[in-house]
Structure formats: structure tokens, C-alpha cells
Amino acid sequence: MQLRTTVNGEDWTLDAAPADxxxxxxxxxxxxxxxxxxCERGDCGSCTIIMDGRxxxxxxxxxxxxxxxxxxxxxxxxxxxxxxxxxxMLGNNSFQCGFCAPAIVLAATELLEHNPNPxxxxxxxxxxxxxxxxxxxxxxxxxxxxxxxxxxx
Amino acid sequence: MVIAHEFDYRRPASLEEAIGILSEYPGSARLLAxxxxxxxxxxxxxxxxxxxxxxxxxxxxxxITVDDGVLSIGSLVTFTELIESSLVREHAxxxxxxxxxxxxxxIRNRATMVGNICSAVPSCxxxxxxxxxxxTVYLAGPGGERSVDINDWFIGLRETALSDDEVVTRVDxxxxxxxxxxxxxxxxxxxDLAQAAVGVVVYPDDEYKVAFGAVAPTPFRSTRIEDALRGxxxxxxxxxxxxxxxxxxxxxxxxxRASAEYRTRMTEVMLERGLWEAxxxxxxxxxxYGVRLI
Numbered sequence: 001m002q003l004r005t006t007v008n009g010e011d012w013t014l015d016a017a018p019a020d021x022x023x024x025x026x027x028x029x030x031x032x033x034x035x036x037x038x039c040e041r042g043d044c045g046s047c048t049i050i051m052d053g054r055x056x057x058x059x060x061x062x063x064x065x066x067x068x069x070x071x072x073x074x075x076x077x078x079x080x081x082x083x084x085x086x087x088x089m090l091g092n093n094s095f096q097c098g099f100c101a102p103a104i105v106l107a108a109t110e111l112l113e114h115n116p117n118p119x120x121x122x123x124x125x126x127x128x129x130x131x132x133x134x135x136x137x138x139x140x141x142x143x144x145x146x147x148x149x150x151x152x153x
Numbered sequence: 154m155v156i157a158h159e160f161d162y163r164r165p166a167s168l169e170e171a172i173g174i175l176s177e178y179p180g181s182a183r184l185l186a187x188x189x190x191x192x193x194x195x196x197x198x199x200x201x202x203x204x205x206x207x208x209x210x211x212x213x214x215x216x217i218t219v220d221d222g223v224l225s226i227g228s229l230v231t232f233t234e235l236i237e238s239s240l241v242r243e244h245a246x247x248x249x250x251x252x253x254x255x256x257x258x259x260i261r262n263r264a265t266m267v268g269n270i271c272s273a274v275p276s277c278x279x280x281x282x283x284x285x286x287x288x289t290v291y292l293a294g295p296g297g298e299r300s301v302d303i304n305d306w307f308i309g310l311r312e313t314a315l316s317d318d319e320v321v322t323r324v325d326x327x328x329x330x331x332x333x334x335x336x337x338x339x340x341x342x343x344x345d346l347a348q349a350a351v352g353v354v355v356y357p358d359d360e361y362k363v364a365f366g367a368v369a370p371t372p373f374r375s376t377r378i379e380d381a382l383r384g385x386x387x388x389x390x391x392x393x394x395x396x397x398x399x400x401x402x403x404x405x406x407x408x409x410r411a412s413a414e415y416r417t418r419m420t421e422v423m424l425e426r427g428l429w430e431a432x433x434x435x436x437x438x439x440x441x442y443g444v445r446l447i
Contacts, residue, residue, distance in 0.1 A: 001162065018162035018205060021192070024155065040154055041193045042260055043344070054233070054262040060192040061263070064162050065185075065207060107258065128343035129257020 003067035007032060008076030016063040023047045023058035026073070034074040034102035038131075045130035048103035049073050055110045074102035077109060085109065088143040096134035104130045108144045117149045156195045164207040168293055168320060171208055175318045176295055178204040184320060185209075186229055187264040189256075190272040214322060217241060224326045228268075232261035244328045246442040247352065251282045251335040253443055257344040267321050270306065273313045273371065280307060280372025281352030282335050284364035287327035294319035307371035331356050332435025336423040336446050337366075340410065348411040349420045353427040355435040359384050363395075363424070368403035368416050375402045378424075387432050395428070396421045423447055 004013050007030050016025055023040075026032045026049070038046035040059045047059040050072040078086055085108055088094075095101045104127060111118055111126035118126070123144045124137075132140065165171040175182050182204040185191055194200045208214065208229065215229040217238050224244045226235070232252040235241050242249050248266070255261055255269075255278050269279040270290070288303035292315060301314045303324075308314060315321060333354035339345035350366035361382040366372045378395045385391055405416035426446045433439030 018160055019156040019158065019195070021156065021196075040196065042189055042256070045257065045259060048259055055259040056263045057189070057259050060189050060260075062162070062185075062188065062192060062205075064164075065188065065209070067164075110258070124343075125253075126258055129259050 001064050003064055005066045005068070006070045008072060008079070014063070018062060018064055020063040021059060022049075022061040022063045022066050025063040026058060026071070032073050032075055036099055036103070038099075043129075043131075044100075045107070046100055046103050048106050048130065050106050050110060053110075053113070055107055072106075074105050077105070085112065085144070085147040088146050089140065092139045092143040092146070094135060094140040094143045095132070100130055100132045100134075104132065104140055108140075108147070111144070112148055115148075118144070120145060123148075154196060156192075158195060158198060158201045160195075160202050160205050162205045162207065164210050166210050166212075168211050168213070168322065171206055171211055171320055172293060172295055172318065174204065174206050175320070178202075180317045182206055182317075184271075186268045187231060189260050189264040190268065190274075208320065211320075216323075219244060219328070222328050224328055226266060226324045226326070228321045228323060229265055230267070231263060231265050232256075232269075233258070235266060236261070242442075245286060245326050247282045247285070247333045247335050247354065248279075250442045251278050251337075251352075254278060254335070254337045254339070254347075254445075260344075267324060270324075271313060271315060271321060273307055273311050275310065275370055275372070276347040276350070276367040277372060278335075278337065278347060278350065278366065281350050281364040281366040283324065283326075284372060284374045285333060285352045285354040285362040287329065289325045290314070291322045291325065292316075292319040293322050298322070300325075304374065307373070310370045329356055332431050332433070332437075332439065334427045334431045334434065334446060336427045338411075338416075338419050338423065338447060346410065349405065349416045349423065351420060351423040351427045353424070353431040355431045359386060361428075361431075363428075365403060365420065368405040368420055370404075377402060382428075387428055392425055392428055396425050399424055419447075 035058050036046035038044035042057045042060045048055050049058045123141050183202040185205050185207045214227040216227045218225045232255045235252040269277050283303045290301045331354050335352050337350045338348040347367040352364040354362045363378045364374045399421045405413040407413045
């Protein structure tokens with residue numbers, strides 16, 4: 001089946017079988033590698049992408065469902081260099097191995113878009129579905145709180 | 154891991170078209186909304202349909218409305234949309250309290266409330282909440298529309314009153330003054346399926362509704378506990394009486410998430426706290442919805 005989608009501002013027309021999963025098509029056909037193959041059942045969050053302004057698990061979306069929709073990955077938001085949130089994460093040593101990082105940047109981006117001054121609880125809730133096995137979340141949460149203006153309690 | 158099974162995919166533009174495709178594939182088509190269960194099931198070969206019917210382009214299924222004392226929630230409404238809806242927060246706050254415990258933001262943005270009751274797993278969070286409200290499920294099929302009382306909806310494990318040739322269009326909740334709680338036991342505070350769950354609602358004149366999740370093959374109401382409470386104000390002895398019924402009323406299993414005994418004991422604690430808190434919230438003196446009791 002043919003599908004048309006926008007990935008990071010670029011229009012793509014792709015042929016995909018109904019059983020092709022969006023995560024695989026993005027990585028292998030579009031060449032966007034930041035969404036990672038993790039648990040492939042929606043638990044770990046590492047395949048997170050933004051679709052029409054909201055984070056979704058690309059491992060649980062069929063490629064054909066993306067027809068007519070707009071996709072953003074971390075490649076699309078850091079195109080002109082790191083943004084403020086990413087710089088704060090870098091400065092805060094938020095990540096070590098980096099496997100979870102693209103997804104967490106997107107989850108935090110979605111949060112700050114809807115809630116520009118989140119509380120610590122808000123940040124924890126927003127990131128609860130993104131597993132990180134390196135830094136214990138604290139340096140990530142601190143960076144997101146700083147990006148949000150310090151954190152309202 | 155790829156999805157090994159091949160299937161066709163269509164995205165109908167109307168309800169009639171969706172029902173028509175269902176009729177072309179009797180018993181071998183699946184409806185796709187958020188897909189957060191279905192795509193995982195396809196990958197695991199739990200389901201192997203010949204046809205996937207994506208209903209996300211069907212107009213009119215994504216709405217939340219209030220009309221004539223009834224809150225209507227369309228079958229494409231996601232958990233995130235429930236949380237963000239002022240109508241739901243005002244008229245059915247338990248749905249918001251429940252939705253906030255469902256998985257994670259990335260799942261809630263996609264998963265639909267109706268999909269949750271159609272998947273009908275024992276731990277489905279929506280079950281206990283819709284059961285303690287006055288809820289009716291509306292379905293459309295080749296013969297027109299019909300409705301199913303939520304009490305007749307859950308039939309067995311992953312089994313509901315929905316027929317192969319029908320589409321759920323919406324869920325209606327009769328708006329009544331109430332106070333309630335949804336208490337969910339999880340292994341940790343982030344995202345998890347329920348190990349056990351309790352829904353309680355207090356209506357005027359000491360009418361109580363009590364439902365449980367993840368402690369039987371389906372979510373269910375306990376009319377025995379409700380009958381014991383009816384017309385009475387809570388006191389310690391009454392609460393102890395109904396808490397003592399939990400063991401008989403539930404039939405939990407032991408699995409990787411919890412032992413049966415742990416589920417039972419915690420359900421007792423959750424029912425006790427839930428009854429008191431629902432009563433406080435009914436009186437306007439309780440915690441805000443969303444404050445977790447466990």
C-alpha cells in the first residue's frame with residue numbers, strides 16, 4: 001500500500017505492507033535512526049516519536065496508519081544544533097549510553113509544550129513511560145525542570 | 154520482531170462502510186483504533202485476522218458530549234482526551250482518576266477507552282469505573298444500533314457482548330451526583346498494569362456501587378457488598394463486614410505480577426480506604442480526584 005507522510009518536515013511517499021510496523025519503516029526506509037527498537041510492546045518508550053504533536057509508541061503503530069500524518073523525531077527538533085532542553089540535558093549529564101535519550105527529549109518536549117512550567121510530579125508522570133537504565137532519572141528530571149523555568153511545586 | 158502474519162488493511166470513511174467490510178470478513182476481521190493492544194497481539198500471534206479495519210477516519214466517533222443528563226464518550230476518544238476533557242472531569246471524575254493511571258503518556262495519547270473495554274483483559278482499568286457508573290455501550294451492526302448495559306458487557310477473558318459484525322460507537326453515562334474513587338495497586342508508581350483495582354461510587358441516599366478489577370477473569374460488580382451497604386451510613390463495623398466478603402467475592406490468580414493472596418489482602422485494604430474516601434468525596438470533604446490512596 002502507498003502511504004504519504006511527513007517526517008521532520010520532509011514529504012515521503014512509501015510503499016508498505018499492512019503488517020509493516022512504523023518503527024521499522026522509519027529506521028530502515030526513511031533512515032531515521034533515533035527511534036530505538038527496545039521492548040517492542042510499548043513498555044520501554046525508546047521508540048517514541050511525535051505524531052501530530054503527541055508522543056506515540058512507533059512500535060505499536062502500523063506504517064499504514066501514518067498515512068496523512070506528520071511525524072517528528074529528535075532529528076527534526078535538533079536540526080539547527082541543540083535546543084535549550086537538549087543543552088540543559090547535556091550540561092546536566094542526563095544520559096550515559098544515550099539509548100533512551102531521543103525518546104526522553106521528545107517526551108519532555110511534549111510536556112513543555114502543554115505545560116511550560118511543570119512541577120516535579122508532572123515531569124515524573126510525563127517520563128514514567130520512558131525507561132533509563134543509566135543515570136537514575138534524577139539528572140534528566142532536573143534538566144527538564146530547568147528548561148521549564150525551575151519547577152513549580 | 155516483525156509481525157509475521159499477513160493481513161489486509163482498510164480505512165473506511167463511514168460507519169456503514171466499516172460495518173460492510175466486517176460483514177465481508179465474518180469472524181476474521183479486527184477493528185483497529187489506538188492499536189496499543191492490537192499491534193502487540195498481532196506481533197505475539199495472539200490474534201491473526203485476515204482484515205484490519207482502521208476506524209480512525211470514521212466521523213463522529215471521537216466526540217465527548219453532554220446532552221439531556223447523559224455524558225457520551227465516542228469510541229475513538231483516547232485516555233489523554235479523557236484527562237483533558239472538562240466535561241469528563243465535571244461529570245465523571247473517576248474516569249479521569251482512572252485514565253491518569255493507565256500506562257504512560259505515549260500510550261494514553263493513542264489508546265482509546267472503548268478499546269480498553271473491547272480488549273477486556275482482567276486488569277482493564279476502564280472496567281471497574283464504567284461498572285460503578287450507570288453506563289450503556291452503543292453498538293452499530295448490519296441490523297442497526299443496539300445498546301448493552303455495562304453489567305452485561307464483560308462475558309469472559311477477552312470476551313465481550315460485541316458481535317463479530319458490530320462496531321462500538323459510544324459509551325453513555327447517566328450523570329448523577331456522586332463521590333467515588335478508583336484505587337489501583339501497581340508494582341511501582343510509574344506505569345504498570347493493575348495487580349488489583351477497586352472502584353467505588355457513593356450516590357445519594359447511601360446507595361453504593363462497588364466493582365473490582367484484576368481479581369477475576371473479568372472486571373465485575375459485587376452486588377452482595379452493595380446490598381450490605383445499601384441505605385446505611387458507613388461505620389467501622391459495617392466496613393469490616395463488607396471487607397470480610399472480599400475473599401469470597403474475588404477469585405484472583407497468582408502470576409508474575411502478584412500472588413493471589415497478596416491480591417486478596419490488598420483488595421481488602423483498598424476497599425476499606427476506598428469506601429471511606431468515596432464517602433468523603435461525596436460530602437465534599439475528601440481529597441481531590443487523582444490523589445492516590447495506595
